[in-house]
Amino acid sequence: MTLEQLFQSNPYEMKAEDKKKMMFQEISSLTKLHRERCEPYENINKALPAQHEEGMIEDLPFLPVRLFKLAELRSVEKEAVIKTLTSSGTTSQVVSRIFLDKETSLFQTKALVTIVKSYLGNQRLPMIIVDSPNVIKDRTSFSARGAGIMGLINFGRNHFYLLNESMEINWEGLEQFLEAHKGQEILLFGFTFMVWKYFYKAALEQNKKISLGKSILIHSGGWKKLLDEAVDNETFKSRIKDQLGIERIHNFYGMVEQVGSIFMECEHGRLHTPSFADLLVRDPQTLEVLPNGEQGIIQVMSLLPRSYPGHNLLTEDLGTILGEDNCPCGRHGKSFVVHGRLPAAELRGCSDTHAFDSGGNNGNTSSQI
Amino acid sequence: MENKLRKIFAETLNISEEQVTDGLEYNSIPEWDSISHMALIATLDDEFNIMMETEDVIDLSSFAKAKEILSKYGVQF
Numbered sequence: 001m002t003l004e005q006l007f008q009s010n011p012y013e014m015k016a017e018d019k020k021k022m023m024f025q026e027i028s029s030l031t032k033l034h035r036e037r038c039e040p041y042e043n044i045n046k047a048l049p050a051q052h053e054e055g056m057i058e059d060l061p062f063l064p065v066r067l068f069k070l071a072e073l074r075s076v077e078k079e080a081v082i083k084t085l086t087s088s089g090t091t092s093q094v095v096s097r098i099f100l101d102k103e104t105s106l107f108q109t110k111a112l113v114t115i116v117k118s119y120l121g122n123q124r125l126p127m128i129i130v131d132s133p134n135v136i137k138d139r140t141s142f143s144a145r146g147a148g149i150m151g152l153i154n155f156g157r158n159h160f161y162l163l164n165e166s167m168e169i170n171w172e173g174l175e176q177f178l179e180a181h182k183g184q185e186i187l188l189f190g191f192t193f194m195v196w197k198y199f200y201k202a203a204l205e206q207n208k209k210i211s212l213g214k215s216i217l218i219h220s221g222g223w224k225k226l227l228d229e230a231v232d233n234e235t236f237k238s239r240i241k242d243q244l245g246i247e248r249i250h251n252f253y254g255m256v257e258q259v260g261s262i263f264m265e266c267e268h269g270r271l272h273t274p275s276f277a278d279l280l281v282r283d284p285q286t287l288e289v290l291p292n293g294e295q296g297i298i299q300v301m302s303l304l305p306r307s308y309p310g311h312n313l314l315t316e317d318l319g320t321i322l323g324e325d326n327c328p329c330g331r332h333g334k335s336f337v338v339h340g341r342l343p344a345a346e347l348r349g350c351s352d353t354h355a356f357d358s359g360g361n362n363g364n365t366s367s368q369i
Numbered sequence: 370m371e372n373k374l375r376k377i378f379a380e381t382l383n384i385s386e387e388q389v390t391d392g393l394e395y396n397s398i399p400e401w402d403s404i405s406h407m408a409l410i411a412t413l414d415d416e417f418n419i420m421m422e423t424e425d426v427i428d429l430s431s432f433a434k435a436k437e438i439l440s441k442y443g444v445q446f
Contacts, residue, residue, distance in 0.1 A: 082396050102396050109427055122422040136404060150403050154426050157414065159407070 003276060003303055007110045011118060011274035012331035016324050019333070023278050024057045026303050027312055031060060034309035037075035041309040058280055058289045062299055062312040065257050068096035076101045076307045085147050087256045098257055101307040108260030111304055112151045115264055115274050119250065120155055120216065126181040127156020128174075130190025130199050130219075132163040144256040145191055148220055151259065152189040162190075167198050171208070178212075185214045188246065191221035196231065200240050211245035220252045220262070227340055233269060253317075253338050257310045261302040263336070268328050270335035276303040279334055281321050282314070284342065292321045297342060316342045370446050371436065377416055378432060381409045391433035417444050 001022065014022070035042045041063075048061050067073065074081070080101040087096035100108070129149055136146045153159060160177045164170055178186075190199065195217065203210065217240070226236065237249045253271050254262035261277035273279050280289050281296040290296045298319040305311045318339040327335040378393070379386045382400045395401055401409075410426050413419070413435070419442040421429070429435050436446050 082402075105396070113423055113427055117423055120423075122424055124420065124423055124426070153403075153407055155423055157411065157420065159411075 003107060003110075006276045006303075007114045009275070011114050011276070012272060012333055014275045014332055016332070019275070019278065020057065023301060024055075024060075027057060027060050027301055030303065030305070030311040033306070034075050034311070038073055038309050040071050040073055041075070057278070057301070060312055062301075062314050063309065064314045065096070065255070065316060068098060068257055068308075068310070069094045072097065072099075073308050073310075074099045075309055080307070083142065085142050085144070085256045085259060087144055096256060098259075098310065099308050104305060104307040107304040107306070109151070109154070111260035111274070111276055112262065113154065115262060116152070116155055116218070119218075119264060120187065124155060124157040125185050125187040125216075126158045126160075126177070127153070127187045127189065128160050128162055128177065129153070129156075130162050130188060130195050132165055132167060133161045134165055144221070145194075147256060147259050148191065148254075149189065152187075152218060156187050156189075163194075163198055169199065169202055174210075178210075183214075185216065186212060188212070188215060188217040190217075190219055192219045192223060192236070192251065193221060193225045195219050195240070196226055196236065200243055203243055209243060209245075213245060213247075215246050216248040216250070217246045218250050218252065220254055222341070223338075224341055233265075255300070255315065257313055258300055258302045258305065260304050266327060266329040266331060266335070269337075270322055270327050270329070271337065272327065272329075272331050272335055273333040275333070277301060279319075279321065279336060281319055281336075284318075292323055295320045295339060298336075298338065318342055370444065373416070374435060374439070374446075375432075377412055378409065378435075381405065381412050389432055391431070393432040395430040413439070417442065419444070 031045070035045050044063070045061055069087070076099070081099045082102055083100040083105060085098040085100065131145065131149060135143065136149060142150060158177075158181070160173060162169055162174060223232070226232075233251060240246055240249060251265040251271070252262045258277070261274060263271040263273060263277070263279070265271050278301045280299040280301075281294065282288060282299055283290055283296050287297075295318055298315045298317045299313065300315060301312050303311065318341070319336050320339070321334050321336045324334045325332045375386055375389045378384075378389045382405050384398070384400050388398070393401070395406060410421060410429070414421060417439060419439075421438070421442065425438045425441070429438050440446060
């Protein structure tokens with residue numbers, strides 16, 4: 001199946017057997033393509049043991065995500081780059097840079113539409129963006145937040161930015177927006193932490209209880225800051241439902257290194273792989289692939305990246321695969337949960353071990369990545 | 370009607386009307402990027418009193434394509 005065909009079909013209907021075959025073929029050929037077009041990537045591959053043609057998906061070479069912080073990895077000419085995405089590493093000074101050409105950018109948009117429309121339908125909804133318009137000010141270089149917003153913005157109309165430059169809620173504007181779209185289904189999008197701190201908590205502190213009624217909130221960006229406050233997904237959902245009246249809430253797991261092929265949370269609280277992306281979980285110490293049900297480091301594969309070698313990446317996140325083709329929601333593909341970041345994942349270099357051992361909570365994952 | 374559409378393109382993308390030809394494509398000039406695209410879609414929705422679906426928002430990738438998509442919503446060229 002070509003990517004275009006995958007975009008035309010339901011992203012959650014491919015069966016495990018077909019998926020396995022397709023992923024191996026496609027990821028192998030993407031590896032070949034990037035080896036030809038990206039010299040640093042080729043150099044890394046040359047240093048690895050040769051792959052067998054008849055191998056398994058887990059044997060194909062993958063890059064640690066942080067490599068995009070250290071090297072300029074591009075598989076197209078500089079002139080062909082139309083957009084550069086940057087990561088929002090909170091504690092690190094070095095940001096990842098992801099180079100997009102027209103083709104990859106279009107694939108990302110189409111992949112996202114294929115996934116999100118299976119949840120929202122094809123009608124654009126009045127949309128509240130839980131952020132300030134500043135976040136998309138620079139038009140050629142987007143942060144992770146900007147890229148997320150630009151991706152989801154296509155599903156909305158009459159866009160309203162909830163926050164001003166000082167991250168305060170524009171209550172008057174919100175009132176007008178809700179009045180204008182009374183009785184309609186509203187789409188809200190924001191980063192998990194932004195929604196929690198600047199919408200939910202601000203409303204709570206200012207004693208404002210609102211009812212967004214028939215609305216759907218999509219959020220992403222990670223739980224790190226919320227876990228520090230002991231807020232998990234269930235707490236997040238129930239508090240927001242209570243204070244803001246939002247009934248349908250879907251998280252998604254995604255990263256700036258693989259924009260487009262996101263993993264959406266279903267009605268049963270599980271994240272799902274779409275047809276054009278896949279996931280493995282590896283042992284943090286040995287990097288062996290773990291069976292379903294065991295927690296380890298998440299590896300993500302995506303068929304979209306053509307302008308940069310980001311099709312097969314080892315993340316710095318911990319997760320557990322719950323099953324394949326057997327989620328109670330009926331979607332095919334793998335279903336999984338993310339537990340958060342690998343402890344001290346932002347640290348780097350060979351002096352990591354000490355800081356890791358004293359700061360990590362299981363102290364056994366030293367220096368593989 | 371084509372003139373009206375050309376005018377909308379020129380005004381929302383902030384380019385001259387001469388630049389708005391059938392071959393004008395999304396992301397081929399700095400002025401037509403993802404952000405101005407949203408402004409363009411909003412203006413088209415308003416001006417022609419329609420509500421384009423998500424897929425059409427994505428597909429509207431050239432001036433020629435815009436005419437084709439708007440025709441689907443009953444706008445005649």
